[in-house]
Amino acid sequence: MILIPKETAVWIPLTIQTSNDELLNVTRASGEYLFDEKGEAYVDGVASWWTSIHGHCHPKIISAITKQASQLDHMMLAGMIHAPAESLAKKILLLAEGDFNKVYYSDNGSNAVEIALKIAVQFFKNNGNESESKKESFITFSASYHGDSIGAMNVSGLTYFNRIFSALRFPTKEFIAPNCKSCPFLKKPETCGVECLDSLEEELKENASQYAGVIIEPLVFGAGGMIFFETKVLIRLEFLCHSYNILLILDEVFTGMGRTGKAFAYQLANIKPDLVAMAKGLTGGSLPLAATLVSKRIYESFLSEDPYASFFHAHTMTGNPIACAAGIASIDLLISDGYDSVSKLKLQLEDFIFRLAKQFPEKIKNPRVLGAIGAFEWEEPIADDEYLNPIGKRLKQELLKHKVLLRPLGSTVYITPPYNIGARALEQIYDALQEAFRLL
Ligand SMILES: Cc1ncc(COP(=O)(O)O)c(C=O)c1O
Missing domain, CATH: 3.40.640.10 (Type I PLP-dependent aspartate aminotransferase-like (Major domain))
Structure with a gap:
């Protein structure tokens, strides 16, 4: 059951209600992954609005x-x-x-x-x-x-x-x-x-x-x-x-x-x-x-x-x-954990973001990492209401095809995964961004 916003009983937040975007129907989660009704895994690259710091359904929390x-x-x-x-x-x-x-x-x-x-x-x-x-x-x-x-x-x-x-x-x-x-x-x-x-x-x-x-x-x-x-x-x-x-x-x-x-x-x-x-x-x-x-x-x-x-x-x-x-x-x-996961992730994000910036020097601006936050701007921000910059939405949709969930803030692309995200999932985000950037 894949719906568009106006077909659900739920008023989906931060969403244009008349858009024909399909909604991902998530049925379960584990670690850095969310799974849809067909069992397809999506990497949660933003830790569900920055909350899921130890990964989803951590056994000790549950x-x-x-x-x-x-x-x-x-x-x-x-x-x-x-x-x-x-x-x-x-x-x-x-x-x-x-x-x-x-x-x-x-x-x-x-x-x-x-x-x-x-x-x-x-x-x-x-x-x-x-x-x-x-x-x-x-x-x-x-x-x-x-x-x-x-x-x-x-x-x-x-x-x-x-x-x-x-x-x-x-x-x-x-x-x-x-x-x-x-x-x-x-x-x-x-x-x-x-x-x-x-x-x-x-x-x-x-x-x-x-x-x-x-x-x-x-x-x-x-x-x-x-x-x-x-x-x-x-x-x-x-x-x-x-x-x-x-x-x-x-x-x-x-x-x-x-x-x-x-x-x-x-x-x-x-x-x-x-x-x-x-x-x-x-x-x-x-x-x-x-x-x-x-x-x-x-x-x-x-x-x-x-x-x-x-x-x-x-x-x-x-x-x-x-x-x-x-x-x-x-x-x-x-x-x-003693913040070891964040220190390790910081190094991984630095490698990730600066590698990507080298590959797309014309397009990626201001690559930066702070702790478990990696970010850069894709092309030029628009002056007003940058959040509504359509590039963010286009990128998000392209990444979804590669089973990666990111939520750019206009032209600002950021990655804030669970601190203990695995190297494979990070590489999946990297590959998805590469593919998306080639197309856009
Ligand atoms: C820095 C900061 N303060 C406050 C809030 C609001 O938190 P909530 O959405 O839980 O009300 C947010 C949400 O993103 C935030 O990033």
């Missing part, structure tokens, strides 16, 4: 889920606690190092971001300092993507994803996203003094009293085009946040859980954020679960007898025990 499901399926996390929630929170805090002392659960990346934003605003209110009472706005970056709920959308770059909802936006101040592989300020690494944050500092000099925080995806703007930037940008950002009394909120929904080679990308920059959002790989892509990490200083402002100083935010499925059990198994796998 076993943790099965065990937990028969013991305690769900309970509300208000006025009660359960062992999987407590144990996972402790593991996350250990992984995060730094000054965090609380984990606030939710069930997707957008919510984890929303929670961070609300905690940031309330932190300044709870402090009860008149001069901080207007700190309700946020500093954001043009290429950022923090999710599709209204608050998360609001702090994302103003793009095709959210432009139609502009009227719903609360005030933020957007700055050009740092991009160290193609610097908008035409700097080279040797001459760069992180000038990309100069205008942000100017804004803070004038208006820091309006801002609760700055939110950024550390080291890589993911959905905004796999744009990489150096640790020194984060280091200066942390310095500016401290200097001007605004919170540093990191969105590690994509980068967290090892994607850049450390548990969290901020650890590569050796900085201490105030709030961190994480999701995606937390359960190894098995169940929806997200978390917002809260530093001690922030949490302490909520320690008050005054009920209005409490954080009134909860989701029905918050801290679901089965999802927490999957999270524990996923973190244990990450720790026992």
Whole structure:
């Protein structure tokens, strides 16, 4: 049964409903492969939207889920606690190092971001300092993507994803996203003094009293085009946040859980954020679960007898025990691997991407690798609404014929497979790209 979007009862997201594209009907998954109803295997080159970091249906995660499901399926996390929630929170805090002392659960990346934003605003209110009472706005970056709920959308770059909802936006101040592989300020690494944050500092000099925080995806703007930037940008950002009394909120929904080679990308920059959002790989892509990490200083402002100083935010499925059990198994796998899989994959991706770039020097621009992320641009990006660049869709369809699933972001082709993807599957992606590039 292969349908096109308008024939299903399901409203397929991010899809033109009148397109005649066939939908892949997936019936099972294992490791780096998804299988269709005929048993054909497809390499999941993007780890199902960057979640399936240990491969699909990992036996240790499935076993943790099965065990937990028969013991305690769900309970509300208000006025009660359960062992999987407590144990996972402790593991996350250990992984995060730094000054965090609380984990606030939710069930997707957008919510984890929303929670961070609300905690940031309330932190300044709870402090009860008149001069901080207007700190309700946020500093954001043009290429950022923090999710599709209204608050998360609001702090994302103003793009095709959210432009139609502009009227719903609360005030933020957007700055050009740092991009160290193609610097908008035409700097080279040797001459760069992180000038990309100069205008942000100017804004803070004038208006820091309006801002609760700055939110950024550390080291890589993911959905905004796999744009990489150096640790020194984060280091200066942390310095500016401290200097001007605004919170540093990191969105590690994509980068967290090892994607850049450390548990969290901020650890590569050796900085201490105030709030961190994480999701995606937390359960190894098995169940929806997200978390917002809260530093001690922030949490302490909520320690008050005054009920209005409490954080009134909860989701029905918050801290679901089965999802927490999957999270524990996923973190244990990450720790026992010691990020070796990511280090190995990084070398494989470098070989892969630079080999391909040599083969198609006219077509492949800006080949780059960071941890378990490989990316390049195919031909020239179009100026506006790059995501809608038809080259991405054409490439995706061509690759499907070779049983490879990639989802280019317009002309940006990227590979973010499970960390333990086998050499054969990687080679299959390589061969498929070669074939597709020859045809296109
Ligand atoms: C960096 C980042 N933040 C937030 C989100 C939103 O997460 P979710 O789709 O789980 O709401 C995403 C999703 O791609 C993301 O990449």
